[in-house]
Structures are given as C-alpha cells and as structure tokens.
Amino acid sequence: MSSQAWINLAYLTASMLFIVAFKLMSGPRTAVRGNYLGAAGMAIAILAACFEQPVAASVAKNGIWPLVLLAVFAAAGGGIGATMARRWPMTGMPQMVALLNGFGGAASMLVAAAELTSTHTVARFGEGAAQAAAQTSLGSWTQFAIAIGLACLIGSLTLTGSLVAFAKLQELPRFKKPWDDPNRQWFNLGLGIAAVFLLWGMFSNPQLLTFLLLVLVAAGLGATLTLPIGGADMPVVICLLNSYSGLAAAAAGFVIDNSVLVIAGSLVGASGLILTAIMCKAMNRSLVGVLFGGLGTTVSVDADEVYAGKIKAAETEELAMVLEQADRVVIVPGYGLAVAQAQHAVRELADVLEARGTTVEYAIHPVAGRMPGHMNVLLAEADIEYEKLREMDDINPTFPETDVAIVIGANDVVNPAARTDPNSPIAGMPILDVDKAQTVIVVKRSLSPGFAGIPNPLFAADNTLMYFADGKKALIDLTAAIARD
Amino acid sequence: MNHPVLLDPAALLATTPAGEDPASTFIRLLTVFLLAMWVGFEVITKVPQRLHTPLTSGSNAISGVTVVGALVVAGGLTSGFGSLFGLLAVFLAMINVAGGFVVTHRMLEMFNPKKK
Numbered sequence: 001m002s003s004q005a006w007i008n009l010a011y012l013t014a015s016m017l018f019i020v021a022f023k024l025m026s027g028p029r030t031a032v033r034g035n036y037l038g039a040a041g042m043a044i045a046i047l048a049a050c051f052e053q054p055v056a057a058s059v060a061k062n063g064i065w066p067l068v069l070l071a072v073f074a075a076a077g078g079g080i081g082a083t084m085a086r087r088w089p090m091t092g093m094p095q096m097v098a099l100l101n102g103f104g105g106a107a108s109m110l111v112a113a114a115e116l117t118s119t120h121t122v123a124r125f126g127e128g129a130a131q132a133a134a135q136t137s138l139g140s141w142t143q144f145a146i147a148i149g150l151a152c153l154i155g156s157l158t159l160t161g162s163l164v165a166f167a168k169l170q171e172l173p174r175f176k177k178p179w180d181d182p183n184r185q186w187f188n189l190g191l192g193i194a195a196v197f198l199l200w201g202m203f204s205n206p207q208l209l210t211f212l213l214l215v216l217v218a219a220g221l222g223a224t225l226t227l228p229i230g231g232a233d234m235p236v237v238i239c240l241l242n243s244y245s246g247l248a249a250a251a252a253g254f255v256i257d258n259s260v261l262v263i264a265g266s267l268v269g270a271s272g273l274i275l276t277a278i279m280c281k282a283m284n285r286s287l288v289g290v291l292f293g294g295l296g297t298t299v300s301v302d303a304d305e306v307y308a309g310k311i312k313a314a315e316t317e318e319l320a321m322v323l324e325q326a327d328r329v330v331i332v333p334g335y336g337l338a339v340a341q342a343q344h345a346v347r348e349l350a351d352v353l354e355a356r357g358t359t360v361e362y363a364i365h366p367v368a369g370r371m372p373g374h375m376n377v378l379l380a381e382a383d384i385e386y387e388k389l390r391e392m393d394d395i396n397p398t399f400p401e402t403d404v405a406i407v408i409g410a411n412d413v414v415n416p417a418a419r420t421d422p423n424s425p426i427a428g429m430p431i432l433d434v435d436k437a438q439t440v441i442v443v444k445r446s447l448s449p450g451f452a453g454i455p456n457p458l459f460a461a462d463n464t465l466m467y468f469a470d471g472k473k474a475l476i477d478l479t480a481a482i483a484r485d
Numbered sequence: 486m487n488h489p490v491l492l493d494p495a496a497l498l499a500t501t502p503a504g505e506d507p508a509s510t511f512i513r514l515l516t517v518f519l520l521a522m523w524v525g526f527e528v529i530t531k532v533p534q535r536l537h538t539p540l541t542s543g544s545n546a547i548s549g550v551t552v553v554g555a556l557v558v559a560g561g562l563t564s565g566f567g568s569l570f571g572l573l574a575v576f577l578a579m580i581n582v583a584g585g586f587v588v589t590h591r592m593l594e595m596f597n598p599k600k601k
Contacts, residue, residue, distance in 0.1 A: 054561025077579025085587035270525025373537030
C-alpha cells in the first residue's frame with residue numbers, strides 16, 4: 001500500500017470512530033466511552049495529517065522544524081483549550097460552547113485562506129508557467145473556488161456570530177439589550193446581497209482581495225444577525241452556530257480534498273440542525289421567526305388586570321408546612337436557577353424532603369436555560385440523579401397527581417396562556433402543565449414578565465403561592481424551616 | 486431488495502486519484518458529505534434531550550477536525566501569509582478540540598457520579 005493509502009485508512013478509522021462517538025451519546029454511561037472514542041479518532045486523524053504529502057515534502061526539504069512548529073502551535077492551543085475547559089464554571093457552559101464554536105469557524109476560514117494564498121504563490125512563483133496557467137484557468141478552479149468561498153463565508157459568520165452570542169450570554173453591559181434598530185433588516189439585506197456578489201466573484205475568479213472582502217462582509221453579517229436575538233432564543237442560536245462550525249469544516253474539507261473533514265463536518269452540521277429544529281419546535285416558533293422576527297409582542301395584555309387582587313404571597317413557614325404534607329413534589333427549574341447559582345440549594349431542599357419520604361422529581365422544559373439541556377447539566381453538577389430529571393412529555397401527565405410543584409426561575413415555559421389564549425404571543429408553545437398540580441409554589445423576585453414580555457396567569461391562579469425572594473436564599477430558608485420541624 | 490453497489494468506499498476516501506477532473510473530485514466529496522449528513526441525522530435523533538448539552542459540546546469538539554486541514558496546509562508551507570494563516574488555524578482549532586472534549590468529559594462525569 002502506498003503511504004497515501006495508509007493515511008486514508010487512518011482517516012477512515014477516525015471517521016468511523018466519530019460516528020460511533022455520536023451513537024454512544026444516547027445514554028449517560030455509554031457517552032463517556034463515546035467521548036473517549038471521539039478524542040481517539042481526532043488523535044488518529046491529527047497524526048495521519050502529519051504524514052500527508054505536503055507536510056512530508058516540507059520535512060524532507062527543511063528537516064524536522066516544520067513539524068516542531070506545528071507541534072508548538074497545536075500544543076499551545078490544546079493547552080489553552082484544556083485549561084479553559086477544566087476551570088470554566090458549569091453555569092457558564094453556553095458561553096464556553098459559543099466561544100469554542102467561534103474558534104472552530106475561524107480555523108476553517110483560515111484553512112481556506114491559507115490554501116488560497118498558497119495556490120497563488122505557486123501560481124506566481126511556481127514550478128513552470130504551464131502549471132501556473134493550469135492553476136488559474138477557470139475550469140479547474142471552479143469547484144475549488146466554490147468550496148473556498150463557502151468555507152470563508154460560513155467560517156467568518158460563525159466567528160463573529162459566536163463572539164456576539166458569547167458577549168450576550170456573558171451579559172457584557174454593551175450587549176445586554178438586543179439590537180432593535182428598525183432598519184436592521186435592510187442592513188442585513190444589504191450585507192446579504194454583498195455576500196452573494198462576493199461569493200459569485202469568488203466562484204468565477206478566486207482572488208485574495210475578493211476573499212478578504214468576503215471575510216469582512218460575512219463577519220459583519222454574523223454580528224448583525226446575532227445582535228437582535230434575545231436571551232431566551234439563545235438555545236437556537238447556539239445550535240445553529242454549532243451546525244455552521246461543522247459545515248465550515250466540511251467546506252474546508254472540500255477545499256483541500258479531505259474526506260475526514262467532510263465526514264466529521266457534516267456529522268456536526270446534521271447534529272446542529274436537528275437540535276435547532278428541536279429547539280424551535282419546543283418554542284413553537286419558526287427558525288425564520290427566531291432569526292429575523294423577534295417576538296411579535298404587539299398583543300398587550302394588561303398585567304394589572306391579570307394579577308389584580310389575585311396574587312397570594314406566602315411566608316417561609318407556611319410554605320414549609322405545605323411541603324411537609326406533600327407526598328410528591330416536582331421541581332421546575334428555569335434560567336433563573338442558573339443566574340442565582342441555586343443548583344446546590346435545590347439539591348439540599350430535595351434531600352430534606354426525601355428524608356421525610358417525599359418523592360422529588362424534576363421537570364425539564366427543552367428550552368429552559370440558554371442552551372439545549374442546560375438545566376440537566378446544572379442539576380447534575382449538584383449530584384442530582386440522572387433518572388430524576390424528567391423530560392416534558394414524560395412528566396406532564398403526572399402533574400394532576402403532584403401535590404406541590406415548585407417553579408424556580410422559570411416563567412414563559414410554565415405560562416398556561418400558551419394553552420388557553422390563542423392570541424397570546426406564545427400560543428401553542430408546549431409548556432409544563434404545572435398549573436394542574438394541587439399547589440404551585442413560584443419562587444420569584446417580583447412579578448416582572450419573562451422573555452416573552454407577557455403576564456403569567458399562573459401567578460394569579462387559586463392554587464398558586466408566590467414566594468418573593470432570591471432563588472438561592474429562598475431555597476436555603478425553606479430547607480432550614482423544614483429541617484427544624 | 487437488490488441494490489447495485491454504487492459506491493466503492495475505498496474510492497470515496499482516496500485523495501484525488503491521478504487524472505481525476507475537479508468536477509469528479511467535487512462530486513465524490515459531495516457524495517461523502519450527503520451520506521455522512523444522513524448518518525448524522527439517523528444517529529443524533531436518538532440522543533435524549535437530557536444529554537443535549539454534552540452532545541453540543543462533544544460535536545463542537547469534533548467540528549475542530551478542521552485542525553487536520555490546518556496541519557496539512559500549514560505543514561506544507563514554509564513561509565508567507567499562507568503558513569501564518571495555517572498556523573493560526575492549527576492554534577484555534579486545537580483550542581476547540583481540546584476544550585470541547587475535556588468539557589464534555591467533565592459534564593458526563595457529573596451525570597455519572599462515582600458510587601461511594
């Protein structure tokens with residue numbers, strides 16, 4: 001077998017390992033092994049890349065130092081990545097994933113840039129005029145150029161989109177408010193048209209200048225598309241950017257004719273697209289609506305009308321008594337739980353309840369939090385058993401038999417208006433039916449609306465007790481009150 | 486069902502055979518792309534909602550595979566902007582790869598607390 005055949009065999013092995021890694025993600029125990037296999041696949045692919053013909057030729061000509069240089073840059077990146085991953089707080093996972101997505105996208109764009117400049121160099125100074133002519137003739141360039149153009153467009157867009165998403169999730173002051181300039185769609189349209197023209201320019205005659213302009217326009221577009229998107233829509237953005245980073249890698253694979261890049265890239269692309277679809281479905285919104293619409297909050301429901309005289313605020317002792325009498329308690333966490341960093345406090349409350357023989361389970365809405373599965377990770381960090389975290393469709397039928405539902409930091413995902421009011425902006429969105437529980441305790445600082453900007457009739461319901469307090473403090477006080485009795 | 490064998494996997498994975506015209510290369514890669522997308526859809530729809538965060542970060546790590554491309558491009562060049570771009574790509578992609586796998590592992594460990 002030729003050495004290229006061995007390299008391709010290594011790439012094939014890596015690709016298979018990636019597929020198995022995704023396959024093993026179907027359960028929490030097998031997923032650990034899956035992650036190892038994915039990393040092994042990556043190691044094999046990286047090693048194989050070091051034997052590729054261009055690298056080998058360079059080593060033959062210049063000795064070992066090209067490899068040393070590669071190793072230094074790879075080790076620096078790997079070291080930074082691993083350290084970051086070990087130190088990053090679990091509550092900040094969405095930010096970290098956004099950041100890593102951005103780096104991946106940027107890397108794919110740079111691969112395309114490097115390939116483009118190197119081909120130019122060959123064409124200009126290269127091995128004979130005939131080859132140079134062959135390199136630049138339109139026919140042989142087109143497919144290559146399409147791939148370079150796409151890798152550049154998607155990669156740059158992913159970079160800036162991810163950086164903006166990171167800034168929003170990190171709640172940097174300048175990014176707190178979504179960009180709501182009424183002319184922003186025209187802005188996007190202009191950049192979109194410019195991107196299409198530049199792509200077309202790249203397809204017909206790939207030039208470095210066109211490439212650089214495309215980088216700028218795509219980068220601008222990534223920012224202007226992400227800036228208007230509000231916090232609660234972030235899960236969709238994260239999934240979409242994840243998908244893009246995969247597609248950018250696949251496009252880079254087309255550029256350098258490398259199958260492992262194409263396979264791994266498209267696997268990730270598919271994964272991101274599926275998650276995007278799931279998130280949109282869980283919000284009952286279209287992808288176009290999330291990306292361009294904002295929430296059509298023209299329907300204004302008067303909060304005073306909904307709440308007037310119907311809110312029952314309760315004190316710690318009263319709530320502790322309600323909980324002590326419950327046989328079955330369901331805890332419904334939302335983004336507020338992450339903000340208050342109250343995951344361990346939840347666990348402690350559950351512990352005292354369980355010690356009294358109460359069944360405690362957790363109801364997780366698919367879009368609770370800022371990324372898919374966000375709440376599961378937080379609760380898992382507090383050592384809450386995986387089996388107790390129940391998905392929406394699974395737990396909804398059990399609410400009528402639930403004595404107490406405790407809502408912590410969630411709002412729109414438990415708003416019964418989604419079920420009852422066809423004019424509500426969230427009408428038709430699947431929600432957790434907590435209102436069907438015997439008693440609902442809502443832990444909240446105030447009656448301020450959630451992301452959808454609408455009042456929540458749940459707060460005014462007969463079976464609801466409001467507990468106005470900071471999430472973490474509220475839980476600690478409750479736990480102490482129950483433990484005292 | 487009697488499907489003819491349309492695709493020879495070895496041919497699919499071979500790096501540009503001598504004399505392959507660019508259009509064929511493109512179509513060969515497109516074939517790989519679409520088949521892998523399909524596999525991705527089939528496999529990932531089976532991942533439960535509870536594991537969506539590790540799935541996101543794990544697939545994130547795998548999208549860092551672009552490091553392979555970066556190594557090939559950067560390793561083959563010895564000077565100029567091209568190699569600078571390539572080395573920067575190696576650096577960024579490796580942050581993505583290492584960060585993604587390590588953070589996924591950390592999360593999955595939490596889902597499987599050690600029995601004491």
